[in-house]
Amino acid sequence: MSRPRVVILGAGYAGLKTAKELSKKNVDADIILVNKNDYHYESTQLHEVAAGTEPASKITFNIVDVIDTKKVQFLKDTVIKVDKDNKKVLLENTGELAYDYLVMALGFESETFGIPGVDDYSLPLVNIKTAEAAQAHLDRALANYQKSKDELDLSIVVCGAGFTSIEYLGEITNRIPKLAKTMNFPMDKVKITCIEAMPTLLPMFSEKLGQFGIDVLKKRGVTFKVGTPIKEIKEHAVVYEENGELKEVHAHTIIWTTGVKGSHVVGESGFAERRGRVMVEKDLRVEGYPDVFMISDVSAVMDEESGRPFPTTAQIAIKQGEAAANNLARLLNNQPTEAFTFKSLGTVASIGNNVGIGQILGGKEVKGYMGSIVKKSIINKSLLAVGTAGTLLKKGRFDYYH
Numbered sequence: 398m399s400r401p402r403v404v405i406l407g408a409g410y411a412g413l414k415t416a417k418e419l420s421k422k423n424v425d426a427d428i429i430l431v432n433k434n435d436y437h438y439e440s441t442q443l444h445e446v447a448a449g450t451e452p453a454s455k456i457t458f459n460i461v462d463v464i465d466t467k468k469v470q471f472l473k474d475t476v477i478k479v480d481k482d483n484k485k486v487l488l489e490n491t492g493e494l495a496y497d498y499l500v501m502a503l504g505f506e507s508e509t510f511g512i513p514g515v516d517d518y519s520l521p522l523v524n525i526k527t528a529e530a531a532q533a534h535l536d537r538a539l540a541n542y543q544k545s546k547d548e549l550d551l552s553i554v555v556c557g558a559g560f561t562s563i564e565y566l567g568e569i570t571n572r573i574p575k576l577a578k579t580m581n582f583p584m585d586k587v588k589i590t591c592i593e594a595m596p597t598l599l600p601m602f603s604e605k606l607g608q609f610g611i612d613v614l615k616k617r618g619v620t621f622k623v624g625t626p627i628k629e630i631k632e633h634a635v636v637y638e639e640n641g642e643l644k645e646v647h648a649h650t651i652i653w654t655t656g657v658k659g660s661h662v663v664g665e666s667g668f669a670e671r672r673g674r675v676m677v678e679k680d681l682r683v684e685g686y687p688d689v690f691m692i693s694d695v696s697a698v699m700d701e702e703s704g705r706p707f708p709t710t711a712q713i714a715i716k717q718g719e720a721a722a723n724n725l726a727r728l729l730n731n732q733p734t735e736a737f738t739f740k741s742l743g744t745v746a747s748i749g750n751n752v753g754i755g756q757i758l759g760g761k762e763v764k765g766y767m768g769s770i771v772k773k774s775i776i777n778k779s780l781l782a783v784g785t786a787g788t789l790l791k792k793g794r795f796d797y798y799h
């Protein structure tokens with residue numbers, strides 16, 4: 398009998414972790430990891446590339462440099478869809494790839510909520526390409542002011558005030574004052590607006606902690622509009638609703654960070670999904686498809702404690718990768734699978750390089766410089782989890798003292 402084949406789709410935090418952990422378990426199986434790029438990127442740090450505070454090379458590394466290539470075969474290809482009834486993956490270049498066990502860890506895409514103009518006139522932050530495009534756009538607009546004297550070149554709107562938006566705002570408000578000197582534009586004409594649909598900003602934190610973060614950004618010149626859902630994006634304008642009235646903010650740079658959905662491949666493969674996420678069983682397998690694990694951004698796992706699915710964070714993705722590898726090894730050894738469990742180590746958002754806000758283990762709050770240190774140690778921990786000690790040394794954050 399031929400060896401069973403495990404195919405892992407996606408080399409983000411979850412897929413890469415699955416491949417790394419499974420290769421350590423000495424299972425009698427062929428393991429193939431498929432990813433559309435030959436590099437992994439730290440999706441939690443895309444905002445830095447988009448803001449221009451870090452180059453893409455800082456948050457990326459080659460996949461084959463961190464996996465055991467004697468045990469895991471890496472295949473650079475793009476997944477078109479999964480034929481789950483015939484246990485095959487359709488790939489853009491390779492064609493069909495059969496599997497005995499499948500791990501779907503295909504990550505996220507930008508969510509437009511069907512709002513007109515989003516795809517045409519705003520810049521999402523969902524991968525290296527889009528983050529670099531956002532950075533080039535912003536830099537071009539700022540540099541152009543000297544020639545155009547058009548104040549719209551100095552106007553930026555960030556759509557949504559979730560973590561990605563807040564962290565992006567933290568970075569640009571650190572960098573733009575420096576650019577003002579080299580590109581020679583007046584800081585007092587720079588206009589940065591953040592527009593949020595919900596009535597409360599940063600509701601995941603205590604009111605005091607959230608306010609601390611917002612005050613830092615306000616002091617750096619950000620204007621927040623709250624309880625003001627965005628209704629349309631036009632060329633150089635964001636239309637939002639305030640007290641039942643439609644209003645506009647004009648800008649040459651419009652950043653779309655209002656949330657994400659799971660990969661479109663999930664829906665195209667006929668899985669029952671909502672916003673690209675499939676509600677999975679406790680062991681992370683898909684009901685009716687015992688050979689398919691669905692993890693991270695494409696899956697929704699019920700958190701028994703809160704009664705809501707776990708959020709989609711890197712910390713959870715890494716833990717799900719470990720759990721999927723463990724359950725795959727158990728299945729390959731004819732043992733029963735185990736339920737996924739997760740204890741959060743906390744949540745921290747950076748506000749530029751030297752400030753952070755967050756809640757860590759035991760509900761303890763951290764803020765300011767201490768928050769940024771905790772944030773950097775979280776980035777380093779993730780790097781070690783999906784990379785190697787060498788990756789950590791090259792890409793880690795050790796600039797603690799500024």
Ligand code: NAD
Nearest residue numbers: 557558559560561592593594626627655656708709745746
């Ligand atoms: P999000 O869903 O956390 O935030 C999006 C925000 O946009 C929300 O506040 C939402 O109310 C707002 N919004 C949605 N539609 C809108 C509209 N039409 N008009 C105005 N506002 C609108 O999305 P995200 O920031 O992309 O994060 C995605 C996931 O990744 C989340 O689970 C988040 O917790 C996680 N994440 C975590 C970190 C961290 O731990 N530091 C950093 C980034 C992202």
